[in-house]
Amino acid sequence: MKDLKKYIRDIPGFPKPGIIFKDITTLLKEGKAFKESIDMLASELEGKKAQVVLSVESRGFIFGAALAYKLGLGIVPIRKPGKLPHEKHTITYDLEYGKDALEMHKDAFKKGDKVLIVDDLLATGGTTRAVIDLVEKMGGEIAGIAFLIELLPLKGREKLKGYPVYSIIKDEYC
Amino acid sequence: MKDLKKYIRDIPGFPKPGIIFKDITTLLKEGKAFKESIDMLASELEGKKAQVVLSVESRGFIFGAALAYKLGLGIVPIRKPGKLPHEKHTITYDLEYGKDALEMHKDAFKKGDKVLIVDDLLATGGTTRAVIDLVEKMGGEIAGIAFLIELLPLKGREKLKGYPVYSIIKDEYC
Numbered sequence: 001m002k003d004l005k006k007y008i009r010d011i012p013g014f015p016k017p018g019i020i021f022k023d024i025t026t027l028l029k030e031g032k033a034f035k036e037s038i039d040m041l042a043s044e045l046e047g048k049k050a051q052v053v054l055s056v057e058s059r060g061f062i063f064g065a066a067l068a069y070k071l072g073l074g075i076v077p078i079r080k081p082g083k084l085p086h087e088k089h090t091i092t093y094d095l096e097y098g099k100d101a102l103e104m105h106k107d108a109f110k111k112g113d114k115v116l117i118v119d120d121l122l123a124t125g126g127t128t129r130a131v132i133d134l135v136e137k138m139g140g141e142i143a144g145i146a147f148l149i150e151l152l153p154l155k156g157r158e159k160l161k162g163y164p165v166y167s168i169i170k171d172e173y174c
Numbered sequence: 175m176k177d178l179k180k181y182i183r184d185i186p187g188f189p190k191p192g193i194i195f196k197d198i199t200t201l202l203k204e205g206k207a208f209k210e211s212i213d214m215l216a217s218e219l220e221g222k223k224a225q226v227v228l229s230v231e232s233r234g235f236i237f238g239a240a241l242a243y244k245l246g247l248g249i250v251p252i253r254k255p256g257k258l259p260h261e262k263h264t265i266t267y268d269l270e271y272g273k274d275a276l277e278m279h280k281d282a283f284k285k286g287d288k289v290l291i292v293d294d295l296l297a298t299g300g301t302t303r304a305v306i307d308l309v310e311k312m313g314g315e316i317a318g319i320a321f322l323i324e325l326l327p328l329k330g331r332e333k334l335k336g337y338p339v340y341s342i343i344k345d346e347y348c
Contacts (some may be wrong), residue, residue, distance in 0.1 A: 029248035074203035
């Protein structure tokens with residue numbers, strides 16, 4: 001069960017023409033493949049002495065939460081604006097056209113804490129880069145960053161230079 | 175660590191006046207409390223011989239995914255319209271004012287499969303009831319339904335009569 005790539009379904013033309021969407025629901029619904037993917041991510045991130053896992057809404061929650069459970073850590077949800085009820089920081093970041101924003105509670109972790117960032121997909125790296133910047137502004141330390149899938153042609157890893165980045169499925173097509 | 179209720183933060187007036195929002199981020203970020211909540215849910219649901227866990231976007235993913243990992247099952251995301259890329263069923267259901275909709279892939283599980291439904295909060299039970307109806311229309315069998323928090327005054331359990339429903343934090347105030 002090392003070839004997890006075969007569980008990913010390519011959907012050409014979604015959500016718009018010219019894009020090949022990576023459908024992970026075909027991996028998620030297979031208990032053994034899902035467990036294997038979490039165990040592989042965990043083996044990269046254990047021993048990092050982190051306090052919490054940070055994950056971005058919504059698919060990120062699936063991997064972040066299972067991984068946090070496996071590692072015995074807390075899970076911090078980073079959400080779309082207006083969803084979190086308490087005092088929060090807002091991250092804005094550039095998209096291809098326009099801007100997007102995410103929010104994280106101010107008490108998500110303590111100054112000096114080590115944090116892990118976990119998401120399903122590393123594409124251009126823009127969202128993850130914005131999360132890193134916010135974590136560091138809040139006095140946190142990035143102990144590791146892990147993705148289920150890395151879309152190699154988009155070179156997202158270059159935006160995350162200097163940080164320990166892991167991915168378990170490397171994909172040439174997107 | 176049996177009193178998980180103390181990790182839930184009440185936020186009066188969010189998202190609108192008159193509502194006391196149950197903020198679970200204060201439980202999620204504590205590794206031990208999060209692990210305990212998942213282990214308690216798992217102890218209710220293990221032995222149900224289910225194939226997959228179904229969870230509704232977004233907070234539901236956090237509990238559904240960790241539980242699926244713990245039980246060695248697949249996790250099926252039920253999402254807001256337009257997010258899932260393949261052939262899907264749509265569930266529409268009534269809100270206090272108006273309607274809402276959710277989608278699930280047609281190949282999420284096989285006819286005859288046993289499924290678990292997991293979410294963070296049982297309020298009026300409207301969303302869960304809609305998910306049950308769709309699962310049964312697709313030929314699935316509900317093996318168990320579990321929530322982190324049950325808001326007792328809203329009597330959501332009455333809408334789920336006849337199904338095995340579990341909750342680990344029962345709250346009198348909402």
